[in-house]
Structure formats: structure tokens, C-alpha cells
Amino acid sequence: MKKRLTNKDGEVRELTDQDVKQMRPMSEVLPANLQRAIGQRGRQQAPTKVKTSIRLSPEVIEHFKAQGEGWQRRIDQALKTYIQEHNHGR
Numbered sequence: 001m002k003k004r005l006t007n008k009d010g011e012v013r014e015l016t017d018q019d020v021k022q023m024r025p026m027s028e029v030l031p032a033n034l035q036r037a038i039g040q041r042g043r044q045q046a047p048t049k050v051k052t053s054i055r056l057s058p059e060v061i062e063h064f065k066a067q068g069e070g071w072q073r074r075i076d077q078a079l080k081t082y083i084q085e086h087n088h089g090r
Contacts, residue, residue, distance in 0.1 A: 022054070 005019065006012050026035055056075075064071040 002012075005015070025039070030038070060075075061071075064074050067074060
């Protein structure tokens with residue numbers, strides 16, 4: 001049985017690798033007029049971030065997720081702040 005992508009409140013759950021593998025291009029699932037309304041994202045000139053896998057303690061993840069949407073961005077910002085504050089003399 002397929003696991004639903006949304007909960008009862010309509011919130012999208014975190015996607016798994018299997019979810020992503022099952023996705024299809026919008027050209028296969030949406031009518032042409034809706035595709036035009038959505039538009040296509042152009043090719044990125046240069047990636048702004050690097051995809052990585054990192055293991056963090058549960059309390060770190062819970063803390064950032066509890067603040068709502070954008071939790072990964074906030075972790076990124078916290079790490080940047082740490083670098084700025086601890087990069088003396090380098």
C-alpha cells in the first residue's frame with residue numbers, strides 16, 4: 001500500500017528516496033494549460049548549495065523542526081554563524 005504524501009491537515013510529509021524515484025515529470029501528469037501556468041524553472045547557472053548527508057542528534061533536529069518550515073535553512077544559517085564566530089585568525 002502506498003504511503004500518503006500528506007497528513008490529515010494537508011501537510012506534506014518528508015519525502016523518502018522511494019517517493020522521489022516514483023515521481024514523474026509534470027508533462028506526464030498535468031494538462032498543457034496548467035503546465036504553462038506553472039512555468040518551467042530555468043537551468044541553474046551554478047548550484048547555490050551542495051547536497052549532502054549528515055547525522056545530527058535527535059534533539060538538534062527536533063529543535064529546528066519545532067520552529068516550522070525552513071528548518072534545514074536554519075541549520076545552514078546556524079553553521080554559517082558558528083564559522084564566522086570561530087574563524088579567528090584564519
